[in-house]
Amino acid sequence: MTQSFDEGQPIFLQIARRIEDDIINGATKEGEQVPSTNQFAKHYQINPATAAKGINLLVEQEILFKKRGVGMFVAEGARDLLVKQRQIEFYQRYIVPLLQEAEYLQLSKDQIKKMIDEGGTI
Structure with missing residues (x-):
């Protein structure tokens, strides 16, 4: 399991x-306790300490909050916040380089969309 x-x-x-x-x-x-x-x-x-x-x-990012003497819990709205963060990360990590390479190869946005829709063909 480890x-x-x-x-x-x-x-x-x-x-x-x-x-x-x-x-x-x-x-x-949201609202559930996470392991200590x-x-x-x-x-x-x-x-x-690690x-x-x-x-x-995650506490600093307001994803988790502490209930004194009880433990750490998932904050309300944490899932939506994390999904938004991951969408931004996805855009920066994958979409920006894709668009840069497409521009280099002189692919239009329509051609890129077609490649995605049809699994790689232009």
Whole structure:
């Protein structure tokens, strides 16, 4: 059940991303409690401070909030906020380079749309 981590990215960012993924895909719903830093540390066999850093990153982004003495919970509106963030990330990571390459190859937007709709043919 233990998942491995990507060596190319800090573990705390990967912890935050996994929590985000669970919120986006509905495995963890708004208002639900997320595992504690100690639970993350034990499950992934990492330092609790590393897990806390990932969780605190989401608190700073208002994805999670703390109930004193109880734990961390998913904030209202967190899923919508995360989806919006991921859409922007998708655009920057995939669409901008696609459009730059299409311009270089002198492909029109209609040709790009046709390629997408028809699976690669122009």
